Every structure is written in structure tokens, then in C-alpha cells.
Amino acid sequence: MDRKYTALVLAFLVAAADANSINLKSQPTSKLLEAGRNWGDLGQTANVNDYVDNTIEMLVPFIQKHGLDPMELPDVIEGFEVRPLLITYSAWLKIHDGYMTGLVNVARSSDQQVNYFAKMLRVRVQLQFSNLEFVYKYLVKVMNIGPTGGIIASLSRFVVIVDILLDFNNDEIQLQQFRLTDLGRLRVRFTGNILTDWLVNPVLNTFLRIFDTIIIKIVEINIRNAVQAEIDNINASVKEVIKAIEAYN
Numbered sequence: 670m671d672r673k674y675t676a677l678v679l680a681f682l683v684a685a686a687d688a689n690s691i692n693l694k695s696q697p698t699s700k701l702l703e704a705g706r707n708w709g710d711l712g713q714t715a716n717v718n719d720y721v722d723n724t725i726e727m728l729v730p731f732i733q734k735h736g737l738d739p740m741e742l743p744d745v746i747e748g749f750e751v752r753p754l755l756i757t758y759s760a761w762l763k764i765h766d767g768y769m770t771g772l773v774n775v776a777r778s779s780d781q782q783v784n785y786f787a788k789m790l791r792v793r794v795q796l797q798f799s800n801l802e803f804v805y806k807y808l809v810k811v812m813n814i815g816p817t818g819g820i821i822a823s824l825s826r827f828v829v830i831v832d833i834l835l836d837f838n839n840d841e842i843q844l845q846q847f848r849l850t851d852l853g854r855l856r857v858r859f860t861g862n863i864l865t866d867w868l869v870n871p872v873l874n875t876f877l878r879i880f881d882t883i884i885i886k887i888v889e890i891n892i893r894n895a896v897q898a899e900i901d902n903i904n905a906s907v908k909e910v911i912k913a914i915e916a917y918n
């Protein structure tokens with residue numbers, strides 16, 4: 670996100686939390702003071718759904734700039750066992766040349782909340798990504814055969830929750846929480862050569878295990894790193910940004 674946009678977002682969010690502009694539920698100040706610094710459900714809460722809906726396409730260049738769509742995925746080799754008749758054989762599956770697409774299919778997920786209390790602004794953004802596709806090539810080694818082909822896995826959706834705290838007491842911004850959650854339905858199909866009957870399920874199960882334990886974790890880490898890098902950037906210049914906003918107002 671470029672700096673101008675960042676400034677606009679922050680300016681808007683501050684305005685949203687400070688002025689009684691949009692759906693603002695504000696509580697009497699004395700009560701707030703009594704409540705001390707526990708500002709979770711207290712303070713001022715703004716619902717910024719419309720704002721998020723109108724600016725969400727700003728995320729697309731961000732996603733592309735950070736190489737998140739398409740997102741390169743690592744090669745993985747995983748052993749498994751097959752038992753075509755009476756004998757158990759050890760085998761391995763190698764998946765390679767993998768990438769994910771679809772992160773640009775982003776939409777708001779549920780209500781987006783902004784809380785403002787004690788000169789701290791907490792922004793919790795929940796985004797849904799849909800129609801993600803994971804594309805890999807594979808190689809199986811078992812006994813003396815080595816079938817190869819492609820794997821295409823389609824995931825209907827996942828949700829990313831980003832919780833950011835902007836502290837105007839020291840003009841610092843930091844990532845409070847990042848989570849990839851709410852995985853939708855995953856469909857896997859093989860392309861290229863047809864796998865022998867007794868290999869299909871073991872290979873499929875091995876891929877699913879790799880998906881759950883490695884691939885989706887890598888996707889989460891890559892998105893988190895991009896968000897963290899962007900927040901570090903904003904944090905480094907937040908003092909100037911705030912000065913600019915104040916000058917603008």
C-alpha cells in the first residue's frame with residue numbers, strides 16, 4: 670500500500686472513531702474513565718463495513734507486489750506405505766513446481782470493527798479469500814514404478830483475521846494478531862497419467878496430509894510476513910503520516 674493510501678486509511682479510521690460519523694456507539698466519558706484501560710468492549714466502536722467494501726480492491730496491488738498471487742509453494746517429499754496385495758511396500762510422493770492462485774478474490778467477512786480508547790485505535794479486519802487453487806506436479810516412487818502427473822487442489826475459501834493496534838500515545842503501530850482460519854472444502858484431482866487403482870487413495874491421503882501440515886501453514890506464514898512487513902513500514906513512518914494527517918485536517 671502506498672503511503673498516501675495508508676494516510677487516508679488512518680485518517681479515515683481516526684475520524685471514524687473520533688467523530689460521531691458512522692454507526693458510532695459512544696459511552697459517557699466518566700464511565701470510560703472508570704473502566705480504566707480495559708478498552709476491549711468499551712470506548713468507541715465504529716463499524717467500518719462500507720469503508721472496507723469500498724477500499725478492498727486496494728489490497729490487490731498489495732497482494733501482487735508481495736508475490737502472493739500467484740504464490741510460489743515449496744517442493745515436499747513425503748513417505749507413505751501401500752499394500753496392493755499382501756505385502757506392504759514403502760513409497761514416497763514428491764510434489765514440486767507448486768503455486769497457489771486466487772488470493773486476489775478477496776471480500777469482507779462479517780463486520781469489521783474499530784475501537785478507540787485511551788488514544789489507542791484497534792482495527793480488526795476479517796477478510797475472506799475464495800476459489801483458491803493449488804497446482805503441483807507430482808512424482809511417486811513405489812516398487813519399480815514411478816508415475817508422474819499433476820495435482821490440482823481447489824479450496825472454496827479461507828478467512829484471514831488481522832488485528833492491528835495503533836497507539837497514538839507513542840505513535841506506534843503493531844500487529845496484535847494474525848490468523849488464517851475457517852478453511853472451506855478442498856477438492857483434489859489428478860491430471861496427466863492415470864494412477865493405478867491401489868495408488869490413488871494412498872497418494873491422495875498423503876497429499877492431504879502435506880496440505881494440512883505444510884502447504885496451508887506456508888500460505889499463512891507468507892501472508893503474515895507480507896502484512897508484518899507492511900506494518901513495519903507504516904510503523905517506521907507513522908509519525909510523519911500522522912503529522913501529514915494533522916496538517917491536512
Ligand SMILES: *[C@@H]1O[C@H](CO)[C@@H](O)[C@H](O)[C@H]1NC(C)=O
Binds near residue numbers: 904
Ligand atoms: C515502531 O517504530 C519505532 C521507531 O520509529 C520503533 O522504536 C518501534 O520498536 C517500532 N515498533 C514496532 C512494534 O515495530
